[in-house]
Amino acid sequence: MTDSNVYRTLLESTRAIPWRIEWATMQFTYIGPQIEELLGWKQASWLSANDWADRIHEEDRQKTVEFCISQSQQGVDHEADYRALTSDGDYVWIRDVVHVVRRDDGTVEALVGFMFDITERKQAEEKILQLQHELEVLSYRDSLTGVANRRMFDTLYPVEWAKARTSGHPLSLVVIDIDYFKQYNDHYGHVQGDACLRLVAQSLDSAASRSQDLCARLGGEEFVLLLPSTDAATARSLAERCRKLVGQKEIAHARSGVGRLVTISMGVGTIIPGDQDDPSVFLDRIDRRLYQAKSAGRDRICDVEA
Known part of the structure; x- marks a missing residue:
């Protein structure tokens, strides 16, 4: 097995979903097959950055896209939490960890990263916030x-x-x-x-x-x-x-x-x-x-x- 095949096997055996987008064309050159199990969208349907943006919950879409574009243009590695839409109309909380690949002259060549399913963590955080709110209400109630x-x-x-x-x-x-x-x-x-x-x-x-x-x-x-x-x-x-x-x-x-x-x-x-x-x-x-x-x-x- 070649080194590239070894790396691909390792990437595709993790729960994290690897991906790569070419900056000049904004086209996906790779996304892990785990994306289909997580979101339901076929691996082959992830063609461009527009497919990624369109599959972000509308309440999170603008701020997430604007943040990621801004950070990428500056060549800054970044993370973004957002709700990704599933093919059946539900959503999953995603943490996207993005690394900006730059050429020797400093220009951006590509974006590579991993998507992580953080739904359980977000649900736990929301439950904590709900409980904190309930406690605050109780603290003002006789x-x-x-x-x-x-x-x-x-x-x-x-x-x-x-x-x-x-x-x-x-x-x-x-x-x-x-x-x-x-x-x-x-x-x-x-x-x-x-x-x-x-x-x-x-x-x-x-x-x-x-x-x-x-x-x-x-x-x-x-x-x-x-x-x-x-x-x-x-x-x-x-x-x-x-x-x-x-x-x-x-x-x-x-x-x-x-x-x-x-x-x-x-x-x-x-x-x-x-x-x-x-x-x-x-x-x-x-x-x-x-x-x-x-x-x-x-x-x-x-x-x-x-």
Whole structure:
């Protein structure tokens, strides 16, 4: 067996797919027969660089072709990951490792390389990214009630504050506290207390129904609604809707000081932030209104300073 036949046998016995393209004609002078098993396209159908480009997934085609041409023109060896189309309409992730063959005068003579099937690796990477995304979502979600948590509120509040200051649109906050919740827990137990928190959270979340609205649990029995582009009248109306929705749940509370059902108290405020305004000061102001509502008898809304 000649040396060339030995080399060909070695190349064609690997899982990697060898190939060569002449730079002047952009024609394949060789591609390994493994290409047919991997992609389904006949070995003889790989005639030119256009056949290679046409068999790249349309979402990857332009950037891959432009990158490879640019690198090759500069005589730079390179690698490219892309989705190659199979003959039956599916795709396989390919890593193309390209070596630029140059003449003595530095001009490009040919491109040679290997195609590797990296589908399993890509699927594993995508699974990891998916899991990372799910963990990130969970890190912003209150595990008990399913609404956003304090971390999410602390992240979005300054963003919405800055947007309101720039746009001149009103920003509203509603801070909510479940009335006599300690007495509820003491009487019914923490399992029932957790169920109560979930029911209240569902009511509040359904009231803040726009995609830009945020319902978050600040901690314990305290919640907040972050309402971008919401004026004072609308915020007050939404707070009243929250109070009614919680009432409609008819959650029994034998130790409440304001009736026999679970109720909520709320502080409400609206601002068009100016350069001198501070988001933490505004939040403190709404907290004070909440405690004014509680001091005034609970099961009510306070939207003005005492």
